[in-house]
Amino acid sequence: MQQIAIAPGAAPRRKLRLGGQMIGIIGAFLVLIGISALVSPQFISSYNLTIMSRDLAFIGIVATAQGLLLLLGDIDVSIGAIAGLAGIVCAKMIVDMGADPALAIPAAILVAAAAGALNGLIITLLNLNSLVVTIGMLSVYSGLNLLITQGRTIVNLPKHVTFLGSGQAFGLPVTLWVMLAMFLVVLFVTARTVFGRQLYAVGNSREAARIVGISEVRVRVTAFAIAGGLAGVAGILLCFRLMSAQATLGQSWLLPSIAAPVIGGIATTGGIGTIWGALIGAAIMVVIGNIIVLGGVGIYLQQIVTGLIVVIAVALDAIMRRFSAGN
Amino acid sequence: MTLLRAENLTKSYPGVVALKDVSIAVEPGHVHCIVGENGAGKSTLVKTLTGLVTPDSGRLIVCDEDTTGRASSAIAYVPQELNLFDNMTVAENIFLPAGAGGGRSRFFDPRRCNAAALPVMQRLRMSCQPGDLARDITVAERQLLQIARALAVDDFKVLILDEPTAALTRPEIGRLFAVIGELTAQGRSVIFITHRLDEVLHLHSAITVLRNGEVVGHVDKTSNEIIDEAWIVRAMTGKGIDLGHLWRPRQPRGERLMEVRGLSGKGFRDISFDLHEGEVLGFAGLVGAGRSEIAQTIFGFLRGGSGEVRYRGQPWRLGDPRRAIANGVIYLSEERKSHGIFANLPVRENVGIGLLHRLSKGGIVSPARERATTLQIVADYNVRTASTETRIRNLSGGNQQKILIGRGLMAGPRIMFLDEPTRGIDVGAKADVYALIRRIAEEERMGIVLISSEMEEILRCCNRVVALYDGSVSAEIGEDELDMATVLAAIMDAGPARGDKRGATGRPQDDIAAARGLAV
Known part of the structure; x- marks a missing residue:
């Protein structure tokens, strides 16, 4: 009677490795690189690769942060402003208050995590829509950044600190190493920990998660705090890279933070995709942005082209998903 | 001329035959009542009559025209679920589905729309204003509004009412029945679907009884049979179910696991029952009787609830699913896809x-x-x-x-609430689930609460049944009294269990009509 067909083999390690769906996205990425190299010989120059790896460091971190929230079915559009807040708090503490960077950096990350957690608390305790709440909080945190800087630019950060933003180690930018470390930690957390399982559970069905005894509020607030903290790291690194901090720090990260994970196959409805998608999506975004410049697309066209590519990628992903669901 | 004639309708879905060779004929000026338990095929039949569902075979003839699988303007339909535009006015709700603002103009004029709504509203004696928002009026008015919407387009010949009285009070039901009387006097027909047997007896010109997608009983005016509640219950029971294999646990039950006294909450009140080791306790009742809400409140998924619950002799705290699981109480939702599995994992x-x-x-x-x-x-x-x-x-x-x-079993629970565990499951797999339920009751000595809309499931699997009607326990039925007629009567609020409602004449329809303030 018993017809159990279970494929024998090693213990499953799928989420740490790349899933089947990711292969298509990586394929698209490789094709993109091939085309880029053909279009512009400078594309693979070491100078250009360094530029791209710097961009990837920042976008990779914010995409990882947003990816965590998208896996839950949530979103935080104030993530760029939170990043800016961390950078500004850090610069202010070091320059204006003479704090030791070893104290200022963790303190600024904590501020960012608290800002994220506050978003999460408002959303979960009052049962509000995360998009709407964080649009409001975007304005709050941007305003806070203006208030702290008084509209001025904070400069004169010490050299040994700005090294973290612009220096190199083992042949790669320090920022890229930081990003890779953050990414690996988040990857491990989502794939292998109790918290990661709960994250996917809540992302798939909040009701089903409650029925198996998972505290939906705790999981969501924690994820918002982690996302805020990660964004804070990116904001501090950008501040060091620019050797200054001003109110607009991190403002341009909203679009890539959402677009990258979605291009990488993380559904905005929650529970689908892996954090790998955030990284590869970020890489795709960076290459597209780079090739537009190298390919000589006029500066006024760049935004339009980037935006269109994002919409097309999202539409393709949705269509593919519908197609595979139909089978 | 027969206004509506359905001939040999058959419709199957994967795993179930929803309609099997169903024929009905609706004569002008008649009220044709359709009765049956949940899952008997009433909804599928109605959807086929309105053209929402295309039958696999059979024909539908409305006013001498074959309308199988498409909507006919001669049929007006009031669905069971309210589907109103909550943020629009009463008048807009009446006329929008007809695509007009109460007149011929393509422009919308709120004053004209409100004026056009008044006659229809007065007909049903609705007390709200045409300009009120639909979300602000009472549940009963919302139900009447849904009916007003159908009446507003006056060219129908047949009106289908699917459980229209569930939310209505006596005077409103009386008004609805008066409107039905006006329609039939004009030579139009009404198809009336209800769970309330007293309404059937009061209204009917013809009755069709469905069970498992088949017509199992039919009477009309030409019949000489005496039609009373007992007749309907008998027809619904038919020859009785061939229970075949029983899956009830056969070992004697053990000590008391849970004691519920006077529990009230969202959708139910004053519920009392005991649950013992090694038994399967059934919660029988119609949809909306409060079965799932009781289980979810005890488990803690639904917040709120008051009353006394004891678990293995200790007071039980409501409202905390994590604690419930840690203490060995588990609930499996009837919404398997949204509240059970994590679909993409x-x-x-x-x-x-x-x-x-x-x-x-x-x-x-x-x-x-x-x-x-x-x-x-x-x-x-x-x-x-x-x-x-x-x-x-x-x-x-x-x-x-x-x-x-x-x-759930891996966590080593003592009590399991299984809410419609076989919904959407094919017949073979159902037997597996029944065997599993019996096994865990007998071998693990767990107490199982089985919530089910399927009579057969309740009768085959349960040692004891708590029958619920409209949020209250209408009967507790032990294993020796457990048969279909008893359970049906209890969940339909009819028959011996409700005998106290009868008056002196012995004719239930008179008393019920009198009790509801109707003229007969």
Whole structure:
């Protein structure tokens, strides 16, 4: 009677490795690189690769942060402003208050995590829509950044600190190493920990998660705090890279933070995709942005082209998903 | 001339035959009542009559025209579920579905729309204003509004009312019945679907009784039979179900596990029952009788609730699912797809999420142990899945359910609330689930509460049944009295259980009409 067909083999390690769906996205990425190299010989120059790896460091971190929230079915559009807040708090503490960077950096990350957690608390305790709440909080945190800087630019950060933003180690930018470390930690957390399982559970069905005894509020607030903290790291690194901090720090990260994970196959409805998608999506975004410049697309066209590519990628992903669901 | 004639309608869905060779004829000026329990095929029949569903075979003839599978303007339909535009006015709700603002103009004029709504509203004696927002009026007015919407387009010949009285009070029901009287006097017909047998007896010109998608009883004015509640219950029971194999646990029940006294909450009040080791207790009742709400409140998924609950002699705290699970009380939802499985995750992780504490160390999950546990469930409960890495949504409903039950059992519970555990599951897998329920009651000595709309399931699996009607316990039925007529009478609020409603004449329709303030 018993017809159990279970494929024998090693213990499953799928989420740490790349899933089947990711292969298509990586394929698209490789094709993109091939085309880029053909279009512009400078594309693979070491100078250009360094530029791209710097961009990837920042976008990779914010995409990882947003990816965590998208896996839950949530979103935080104030993530760029939170990043800016961390950078500004850090610069202010070091320059204006003479704090030791070893104290200022963790303190600024904590501020960012608290800002994220506050978003999460408002959303979960009052049962509000995360998009709407964080649009409001975007304005709050941007305003806070203006208030702290008084509209001025904070400069004169010490050299040994700005090294973290612009220096190199083992042949790669320090920022890229930081990003890779953050990414690996988040990857491990989502794939292998109790918290990661709960994250996917809540992302798939909040009701089903409650029925198996998972505290939906705790999981969501924690994820918002982690996302805020990660964004804070990116904001501090950008501040060091620019050797200054001003109110607009991190403002341009909203679009890539959402677009990258979605291009990488993380559904905005929650529970689908892996954090790998955030990284590869970020890489795709960076290459597209780079090739537009190298390919000589006029500066006024760049935004339009980037935006269109994002919409097309999202539409393709949705269509593919519908197609595979139909089978 | 027969206004509506359905000939040999058959419709099947994967795993179920919803309608089997159903024929009905609706004569002008008649009220044709359709009765049957949940899942008898009433909804499918109505959807076929309105053209929402195309039958696999059979014909539908409305006013001498074949309208099989398409909507006919001669039929007006008031669905069971309210579907109103909550943020629009009463008048807009009446006329919008007809695509007009109460006149011929393509421009919308609120004053004209409100004026046009008044006559229809007065006909039903609605007390709200045409300009009120639909979300602000009472539930009963909302129900009347839905009916007003159908009456507003006056060219129909047949009006179909699907459980229109559920939310109405006596005077409103009286008004509705008067409108039905006006329509039939004009030579139009009404198809009336209800669970309330007194209404059937009051209204009917003809009655069709459905069970398992088949017509099992029919009477009309030409019949000489005496039609009373007993007749209807008898028709619904038919020759009785061939129970075949019984799945009731056969060992004597053990000590009392849970004691519920006077529990009230959202959708139910004053509920009392006991649950013992090794027994299957059925919660029988119509949809909306409060079955799921009781279980969810005790488990803690639904917040609120007051009354006394004791678990193994200790006071039980409501409102905390985590604590309930930790103490050995588990609930499996009837909404398997949205409240049970994590659709996009592999089978292995679906198992793991329910057992995270056992399968992790220092916050890190062991996929190997998840897999081993999953393989054990797969083997123990004969689950068919390609691998432990298959997304659970690709498994059949029965196999999903076995995974969920198996996962629940791994946590070592003492009480399990199973809410419609075989909904959407094919016949073969149902027997597997029944066997599993009996096994855990007998071998693990657990107390099981089985919530089911299926009479057959209740009768075959339960040692004892708590019958619920409109949020209250209408009867508790022991194993020796457990038969279809008793349970049906209790969940329909009719028959011996409600005998006290009868007056002196012995003709129930007179008394009920009198009680509801109707002129007969």
